[in-house]
Every structure is written in structure tokens, then in C-alpha cells.
Amino acid sequence: MQLDDRSNCLLQEVITNPGIKNKDLEEKYGLSRRQIGYSFDKINDWLEINNLPRIERTRQGLFIVNPILFTSLHAEKEKAFTNQYLPSDIERAEMIVLLLLSRNEELSLFHFTSALDVSKNTILNDLKIAQNLIEPYKLKIHYSRQHGYSIEGNEFQKRKLLINVIQKILEMYNGQVWIQKLANITKEEIQNLHEQIEKVESKLNLKFTDEKMESMPYILSFVLRRIKQGKIINSFHIHYDELSDTKEYKATEELLYNWGDIPTEERLFVTLQLLTTNVSSSELLTEETIPDLIQAVDEMLRLFEKMACIVLQDKEQLLHKILLHVKPAYYRIKYKLTISNPLQETVSNEFKELHHLVKKSTKPLSDLIGSEIPESESTYLTMLLGGWLSRQGDSIHHKTKALVVCPKGVSVSRLMQSNLKELFPEFIFLDALSVREFQQYNLDYDVVFSPVFLQTKKKLFIVRSFLQKEEKYRLRKQVLQDLHGYMPSDIDVDIVLDIIEKHTVIQNKQALMKELQQYFTNNQSSSIKQQPETTGKPNLSELITPETISLHPAVSSWEEAIRLGAQPLLENESITSSYVEAMIKQYDMSDPYIIIGPNLAIPHASPEDGVNEVAMSLLRLEEGVDFAKDHPINIVVIIAARDKQQHLRALMQLTRLAVCKEDIDAIIQAKSAEEVHEIIEKYSVE
Structure with a gap:
């Protein structure tokens, strides 16, 4: 193998000037970052063939050159490197x-x-x-x-x-x-198409990336050539109505004006090439042709902030940047035009945990598109968010990353994770796993919470599946002492609020309390003194009564099950109709967090979605309905919580019921609401 001119030139530059940066090479030789990366891949292949050490690059764009290369390659200067390029x-x-x-x-x-x-x-x-x-x-x-x-x-x-x-x-x-x-393509033909695409840029008020401006004339040339040869796309899954109203379709009409009679399917295909092309800038965030795109991206960012325990700065600006990528990605994903991302493996290896969180946060986008986000597209999103976090001086690498591992099934694992998230809001909880999943887990983590002993070199905290208040308090102290070497001091938010109220007028006391709790909890030198538990927490049998129990043979869908199950609570005005819609909207079949045991699901939403008072209702179906793939549910318990406390006793009692197959089967076979209530009463003790 011999080096081509460009690779040889770059190699000699780095050997002569080892302090040079990647960006300097881009400017000096008029090359893109990808072209330089491609050349250094070739250089390293050549070095390995010649039994020489590779040249490594840092994240800051500096080159790490082994001293052996300075000696070895100095002699090579005497040899003439071939000018002929030999493709692999x-x-x-x-x-x-x-x-x-x-x-x-x-x-x-x-x-x-x-x-x-x-x-x-x-x-x-x-x-x-x-x-x-x-x-x-x-x-x-x-x-x-x-x-x-x-x-x-x-x-x-x-x-x-x-x-x-x-x-x-x-x-x-x-x-x-x-x-x-x-x-057999002439430079003139490519130049002509390049000029036409520049006119399209002007018409659409955007700028395509340099990389796409280089490839688009060739792509259009080959597509038009195949059309002339009679190699036409006949059956097509592209929706005419969706694309024909876009500015890109009108631009395509102008682009193809001098090319004669071109079928509609081919015009749509060329439109897709414009729609799926990455842009570097645009005057418009999006168009009416993709309703709810801005909202989906905004929800994605909020979900990412929540999971990564990070507040994104200048979010409007970031939203605009992501939309520049997401709009073409929307059409690429929808019409199966995604291609491999050359940086996919690098990003996945270097930013594994960040990439993991980004993929988990893309759910609002995949819901909008109606398809999973491919790895190549989520890689670009990871690059964008990773770059933004670096710019604002933030990183998930500096945050404590935790796992929850439980042998008792998905439902208990998720309940554990939810409780621990509340207890450690400053931690990033990557996943809730089974023991077998944990044994094959390949992401980096710092802490593991589990009710069983596990083989791990990281910090392991043995915790019960269900923690009482005092246990939570002791666990938080123990974990922070082990991780950071200090005991957190108690801060009573109520006292802080009283002090503030003496000296100023508080316009929204509840919002202020929430922000103070978040601030003090995220400050690792302190912990919040929890509010004393209110008395009068109802038992399960007090919330689920014969009046809120309904028995039905079957329903057509999980949505119908939620509506039917919520009916008793609507009738007694414990909830509003908006709460029912919120439960349906928030549920995700691919992430069935509301399934807490075989045959039992607990749909719920936030108190602000329409809860008037704490309440529960139970729907029993003779024939199960799928709430997730291979998860038929016969018992649906609607939970309406007013706060984070009042319903907890009943929820714990319900969780104990969920793992008892005998009593679950008895409820499914019950002939009356009274029979169901008798079974529930067995669990309604402290």
C-alpha cells in the first residue's frame, strides 16, 4: 500500500509541526474535517503495515505522535512517495x-x-x-x-x-x-447543476452544507440519467399530498423545467433529495408541512434535561440548531432514505452514556414520525447535544451515573428507580435492569442500587425494593458519605420560606418552594429535610370501593380500557375528562412503565392534569387487552394522586397484591365488585 498525495502531505505536516491542530490543517489545505479524518485513517493503515505506531487525535484536535515516527520517517523523506493513488x-x-x-x-x-x-x-x-x-x-x-x-x-x-x-x-x-x-460526466454539466442548486438555495432561503453541495449535482446528474434511460421508479410509497405543497417541490419544478416530461413519482423523488439534504442555516425553523415538529423537539430536549439532570442554556438557539438537522432527518426516516453516519462508531464509543440518554429522549420525535429513530440519525443528535454541553461547560461525565438492578421483574425495578430518582435527583439513572441484563451491561456507571448482592467493581448499595421514610433518609446520608466523604446537613425549606416571607412578598409560594427544593437538592453539600408525613393516608380498600370497581367482559383497546376504568372517578368528580386524556397521551406501549405485575396496570398522569381529590378505581376484564406486546392486562387500576404522599400507602399495598398470582387470579374470576373488594381488604393494613 502506498500513500496518496494528500495523505502524504498531511503526514509530513504533522511530523514537521506536531503542535498543529486539526482546524489548522482544514484552513491550510482547504479540507473538511471528514476529509482529514479519512486521510488519517489511511495514514494509520499505512503506518501499521510498516510496523510503525499510529497517530492518535485528541478531542481538542491535537495530534499525538509517537517519537519513533520522527526518527523513522525522517529517513523516508529520502524516498520518493508515489504520486499515483491506488484505491483499496x-x-x-x-x-x-x-x-x-x-x-x-x-x-x-x-x-x-x-x-x-x-x-x-x-x-x-x-x-x-x-x-x-x-x-x-x-x-x-x-x-x-x-x-x-x-x-x-x-x-x-x-x-x-x-x-x-x-x-x-x-x-x-x-x-x-x-x-x-x-x-463520463463533464465538469460543465456538474457546474451547471451546481449553479441551479444555488438558485434553489436562494429560493428556499437556506444554505445547504458544503458536503451536500458537493454531492447533490452528481446525485441529480445520475438520477436524471437513469430517468432518460427509462429506469423509472414505478410503485412509490411517497405521499403526493404531503410533498406537493412544500417549497422544495416548487423548487424541483424549476430545477427540472428544461428536462422534458418527467413523471410525478420522479419529481417527488427529486423533491425528497432537497428535503432530506442537511442545511447549515435557514431563516425559518420549520414549515406547516410538518405540524408539531417544534413541539416534538422541545419535548425531546425537556426529556433529555430530565434524564441527564442538566439544564440546557440558550434553549431557543439550540432548538433552532436541532431543527436544521431534524427537518431533513424527518423525511429521511419516514421514507427510508437514511444512510450510514461515518462518525457513528466514534460517537457511540466516545460518548456511550450521552448517546444512550439521547436515544431514550427521542421518543417524542419517533412518535411524530411514526418510526424508530435510526442509529445514524441519533448519532447526529448526540453530536449536537454533546457539542452544546461542552460549549456551556457541562458534561454528564462529571455526574454520578446510577443503575437499579432488581430480580423481581420490570415493574418492581421501575418502582425502585422512581423512588430512588426522587431521593437522588442529582444522579443520572441510566437504566432499571434485571440481574441478567446487568451482567451484560456495557455502559459506564458509578453506583448500583439493588436488593441483592451483585458482582461489580463499582459502588454497590443493597436496598430494599420498598423503602420507608427513615430508610430513605439513612440511605441518602450513607450514599453521599461514601461517594463524597461528607454527611449532608438538613435544610428545612419551610423555615427558609418563612425567612423569605418576613422580608418580601411571595407571589407564588408553591413554585418558589419547588425551585428551592431543586436548588438545595442539586447542591451536593446539603439535603432537604423532608416534610413530615401527613396523617390520614388512606388504605387501598378505602380508595378502591365497590362503587369504584367495574366488571366487564372485554374491550377493543388499551385506550378504551383506560376510559372505561376512569368512568367511576369521572362520575364522582374525583377527576376531570382532561385527566383521562392525559393518561392516554402519556402512555407509551414500547415503555410499559404502568404495568406493575402480571395482568395488572396502573394508568396515571400528573395532579395538574385534572385531579380534584386522591382516588382510585378498578376495572376487571374477563378477556385481557394488550397494554404492550405480549402483556395482556385483565386488571386496570386508575390512580389519581393529589400530591406525592397521600396515595403512597395504598400504592404499596397494591404492589404487594400485584405479585400474588393467587389473588390476581381470584379477582379475574370474581363474580361481583364485593368479591373483588374482599380480596383488596386483605392487603389494606399498614
């Missing part, structure tokens, strides 16, 4: 795919050996690699004596493959020259 076998395979998708004539081995200047045996090996490259697209390389080599399969998949291959070859050294040579 994968790069040749990508070029073969490009030839097959761009040429209309019959292609033989001779065409490939002539174009790539390698032997027949090398090409035969490259064809096998090319087949592996196209298999994910459900395409196949076919050969016949009459027609030579061709790619068989769905035209839409061929277009996706073509776009991916173009972008890969452009990342190579002299990539543009290779494409123009292999596909």
Missing part, C-alpha cells in the same frame, strides 16, 4: 457499483479492468466485495453472456445505493475526478 479493494468495489448504475451499455470484465487498471483476478475478487456491499439493499449482481454484468432489484433501492456510493467515492482522494472518469 472496498473503494474499487464501490467504483464497480457506480459503473453498473451509471452506464447503459453492456459491461464485461474488460470494462472493469480497463477503468480501474487492475487484473482480471482482482476484479473477480472486487465483484464479490461489491455483492456484499449491495446485499443490505436487497440487490444482486447478475451476469449473462448476452448482457454482461448488471444489478438486479428494486429501482428505489438502486437509487439509495447510488446516493450512498456517490458520497463514499467523493470522500476518496480525487473522488470527483474518479466519478467524472467512470461515469
Whole structure:
């Protein structure tokens, strides 16, 4: 293997000037960060082949050069590095795919050996690699004596493959020259399309990224060539109504004005290329064509803040930045046009925990799009949020990361996690896991809470599944003492409020108390003295009475189960109709946190969503309804809580009932509300 000119030049620069930064190289040689990264991958491959140490790069863009290289490579200056670039076998395979998708004539081995200047045996090996490259697209390389080599399969998949291959070859050294040579494209044609795309930028009031501006003329050229060759997309899952009203569709009409009669499906496909292209700036956050996008991104950021225990600064500005990425990503995900992200593996390895939290926070986006967010797209979001946190001098690396591990099932694990989150709001709780899941867990963490002993090198705190008030207080002191070496002093928020009230007028006492609690809890030198528990916490049998128990044979959906189960509480005015809608809106079937045991679910929402007084109701179904995949539920208990305290005794009693299969089965078989209530009374003791 020999180095190309660009890689050789960069290597000599770093050896001569080891203090140079990545950004300096970008400016000096007019290269993008990705191009430099690509070259250093090649340099390190070359160094390894020559048994020399690799050149490493830091997060700050500095280069770490082993002293051995200064001595070894000084002698190499005497040798002449070749000016001829030799593509790797994968790069040749990508070029073969490009030839097959761009040429209309019959292609033989001779065409490939002539174009790539390698032997027949090398090409035969490259064809096998090319087949592996196209298999994910459900395409196949076919050969016949009459027609030579061709790619068989769905035209839409061929277009996706073509776009991916173009972008890969452009990342190579002299990539543009290779494409123009292999596909017989003139510089004039590319320049003409480039100018037309710049007009589109002006019309849409946005700026595409430099990387996309480089690839789009080639993509359009190849797409138009295939249309002329009669290789048309026939059946298409693109919705005309969704795209035809966009500014991008109108821009496409102008772009294709001189290209004759082009089918509607193809116009929509070109529109998608504009819609899915990343932009570096835009005057508009979004359009009416994607309703609720801003709200979904805002909810995503709030969810991330909650899970990462971080307050994002200048959130409006960050929202705008993310929308620039999310709008094209919306169409890429929806229409299955996502491609691999070259930084995916790097980001996943370097920012594993941050990436994990970002993926968990993308639920509002996936709900809006109707599809899971692919790894390549969530990687970009991790990069954006990671960069923003660095800018504001914040990082999850400095926060305590905790796990909850419980052998008693998902429901108890989640209940434990919820209680511990309240007790340690300054911790990031990454996951609630089973013991087996914990044994295979590969993210970094600092603390584990579990009711059982676990093999771990990190801090392990053995805690009961259900903690009483005094146990919580002792646990917090113990954990902070072990982690930080101090005992937190007590701060009584009520006393602080009394002092403030002596000297000023408090306009919203409840909001002020909430903010003070959050501030004091996040300050690691103190802990909040909890409010004394109020007396009069009702037992389970006092909340679930025969009047709030209803028995039905079956329902058509989990939504209907929630509405039917909540009916007694609506009738006695414990809740409002808005509370019912909030329960339905907040529930996520992919994350069934409300399922606390086999056959039992506890739908609930926040007190401010419409709770008039603490209450519970129970719906018993003879035939279970799915609240999650493979989770049929026969017993639905609606919980309406006024605060975080009053319903807890009843909830603990209900949790004990949930793990008793005999009594759960008895409720499912019960013939009357009174029979159900008798079973509940067994658990209604302190």
C-alpha cells in the first residue's frame, strides 16, 4: 500500500509541526474535517503495515505522535512517495457499483479492468466485495453472456445505493475526478447543476452544507440519467399530498423545467433529495408541512434535561440548531432514505452514556414520525447535544451515573428507580435492569442500587425494593458519605420560606418552594429535610370501593380500557375528562412503565392534569387487552394522586397484591365488585 498525495502531505505536516491542530490543517489545505479524518485513517493503515505506531487525535484536535515516527520517517523523506493513488479493494468495489448504475451499455470484465487498471483476478475478487456491499439493499449482481454484468432489484433501492456510493467515492482522494472518469460526466454539466442548486438555495432561503453541495449535482446528474434511460421508479410509497405543497417541490419544478416530461413519482423523488439534504442555516425553523415538529423537539430536549439532570442554556438557539438537522432527518426516516453516519462508531464509543440518554429522549420525535429513530440519525443528535454541553461547560461525565438492578421483574425495578430518582435527583439513572441484563451491561456507571448482592467493581448499595421514610433518609446520608466523604446537613425549606416571607412578598409560594427544593437538592453539600408525613393516608380498600370497581367482559383497546376504568372517578368528580386524556397521551406501549405485575396496570398522569381529590378505581376484564406486546392486562387500576404522599400507602399495598398470582387470579374470576373488594381488604393494613 502506498500513500496518496494528500495523505502524504498531511503526514509530513504533522511530523514537521506536531503542535498543529486539526482546524489548522482544514484552513491550510482547504479540507473538511471528514476529509482529514479519512486521510488519517489511511495514514494509520499505512503506518501499521510498516510496523510503525499510529497517530492518535485528541478531542481538542491535537495530534499525538509517537517519537519513533520522527526518527523513522525522517529517513523516508529520502524516498520518493508515489504520486499515483491506488484505491483499496472496498473503494474499487464501490467504483464497480457506480459503473453498473451509471452506464447503459453492456459491461464485461474488460470494462472493469480497463477503468480501474487492475487484473482480471482482482476484479473477480472486487465483484464479490461489491455483492456484499449491495446485499443490505436487497440487490444482486447478475451476469449473462448476452448482457454482461448488471444489478438486479428494486429501482428505489438502486437509487439509495447510488446516493450512498456517490458520497463514499467523493470522500476518496480525487473522488470527483474518479466519478467524472467512470461515469463520463463533464465538469460543465456538474457546474451547471451546481449553479441551479444555488438558485434553489436562494429560493428556499437556506444554505445547504458544503458536503451536500458537493454531492447533490452528481446525485441529480445520475438520477436524471437513469430517468432518460427509462429506469423509472414505478410503485412509490411517497405521499403526493404531503410533498406537493412544500417549497422544495416548487423548487424541483424549476430545477427540472428544461428536462422534458418527467413523471410525478420522479419529481417527488427529486423533491425528497432537497428535503432530506442537511442545511447549515435557514431563516425559518420549520414549515406547516410538518405540524408539531417544534413541539416534538422541545419535548425531546425537556426529556433529555430530565434524564441527564442538566439544564440546557440558550434553549431557543439550540432548538433552532436541532431543527436544521431534524427537518431533513424527518423525511429521511419516514421514507427510508437514511444512510450510514461515518462518525457513528466514534460517537457511540466516545460518548456511550450521552448517546444512550439521547436515544431514550427521542421518543417524542419517533412518535411524530411514526418510526424508530435510526442509529445514524441519533448519532447526529448526540453530536449536537454533546457539542452544546461542552460549549456551556457541562458534561454528564462529571455526574454520578446510577443503575437499579432488581430480580423481581420490570415493574418492581421501575418502582425502585422512581423512588430512588426522587431521593437522588442529582444522579443520572441510566437504566432499571434485571440481574441478567446487568451482567451484560456495557455502559459506564458509578453506583448500583439493588436488593441483592451483585458482582461489580463499582459502588454497590443493597436496598430494599420498598423503602420507608427513615430508610430513605439513612440511605441518602450513607450514599453521599461514601461517594463524597461528607454527611449532608438538613435544610428545612419551610423555615427558609418563612425567612423569605418576613422580608418580601411571595407571589407564588408553591413554585418558589419547588425551585428551592431543586436548588438545595442539586447542591451536593446539603439535603432537604423532608416534610413530615401527613396523617390520614388512606388504605387501598378505602380508595378502591365497590362503587369504584367495574366488571366487564372485554374491550377493543388499551385506550378504551383506560376510559372505561376512569368512568367511576369521572362520575364522582374525583377527576376531570382532561385527566383521562392525559393518561392516554402519556402512555407509551414500547415503555410499559404502568404495568406493575402480571395482568395488572396502573394508568396515571400528573395532579395538574385534572385531579380534584386522591382516588382510585378498578376495572376487571374477563378477556385481557394488550397494554404492550405480549402483556395482556385483565386488571386496570386508575390512580389519581393529589400530591406525592397521600396515595403512597395504598400504592404499596397494591404492589404487594400485584405479585400474588393467587389473588390476581381470584379477582379475574370474581363474580361481583364485593368479591373483588374482599380480596383488596386483605392487603389494606399498614
